Amino acid sequence: MDSKVDPQRQLVRLRGRSYVAFVFSPVMPIVNWLEGIDATLARSPGFFVGRPIVLDLSAVKLSGHGIAHLVSSLENRNIRVLGIEGVDSSLLDASLPPLLTGGRHCMIEQSEPKKAEVKKETEPKAPPATSLLLESPVRSGQCIVFTEGDVTVLGSVSSGAEIVAGGSIHVYGTLRGRAMAGINGNQAARIYCQRIEAELLAIDGYYQTAEDIDQTLRSRPAQAWLDGETMKITPLI
């Protein structure tokens, strides 16, 4: 658990930030505790590789020499210690990892024995859908919300219907309802339709109502896009 506050002082901007790390809390006798680590490594050799490890020495009393010996013992097992907590700073010389303070517990799933808590890894989940395809017309009163990406409608979007998308909106029929693209702040999102008769178009919060839309564009293929803070609607083709 623990958090690490960046202790350097520089003229550049300094920021504090917390991170998640494993904490080892060795107990006396150290030799036995190291055997426990070896047992874990025997079960899963790569378990600690590349993970940030913090040593919590509050449960043991070690001299500066003892600490150096423990850190090198761990390094021999391919375990690199990121920092140490729970000791007096006078015990740590420049060759040892820095003293960490301000650590807080945090809950992480998938914890192993030895109090070792696992850093949250990139979860192995199915890749999220980035587009939504609607094969039937969107009827009046229906509201389609898809914040993850683009929405494609093969039919028409009726008057009184609403499409809300995180990305762009493509309508291969007539767009008569409301279309709101880029609602998560995506200014590059666009709205395309085969026939524009929309009640309202919006991209990232900038909108135009039916009244604002140029009459000469009506009933033609068109696209809407953001030019800075202005919504432009131009004919397609």
Place this chain on the structure above:
Amino acid sequence: MAKVLVVTSGKGGVGKTTSTAALGAALAQNGDKVVVVDFDVGLRNLDLIMGAERRVVFDLINVAQGVAKLSQALIRDKRLENLWLLPASQTRDKDALTDEGVRQIIDELRSKFDWILCDSPAGIERGATLAMRYADEAIIVTNPEVSSVRDSDRIIGMLDSKTVKAEQGEEVKKHVLITRYDPARAARGEMLSIDDILEILATPLLGIIPESQDILRASNVGAPVTLNDAACASARAYNDAARRLNGETIAMTVPVERKRFFERLLGRRAA
């Protein structure tokens, strides 16, 4: 096999009840056993259009609540022996209908009839959703004007999501019936054209019923227009629609040219 057909629209006053009665009578004339069910609890009208208002004893709510048996509430038409009416209650409101009660009634009607026509109330609330709940097919009654078309579109969305068929992943077969169509006004651009309506609703057309005094006349005498004057343009249009429901292919005509010709023939009677 029995078919449950809901006649719905969203908007009021477009001709749901008139169409239910006319189509019910037309289907019955083809020989099928038909029941028309009034779901407009509290504002019932179908009994008037069918001319059965003086014979109502028990109603839909009584049957749903187990007060009366279905056979006690069904009213047989005096003109067609295979046409029946299940009236709504006038003294209750739509909250008296329950999903379970409607399901039981529809199940029982399925075993007795070929066609069950449910006359939906206007709106999208409980009465309308329960009327469409167990439907196999739907007729969406639409007038050629924007508010009616938009409401129809909303109802089509509900038919695709709130019916038992939709929840089972099947589809309620939908038909658009355009009523109160006035070809003269349509020609002058004062009405939405048929093409515009069908383009917006993206649903097959069942028929086009012309605006006509014949319908008002039939309502006043308490008879479905298809029984009152089978030769008039609107009755012919309803008869064609009923035959299309039975799977026949009949060319779609706007039944007006003939009427105009007729008027010309008879001198300017209609002015």
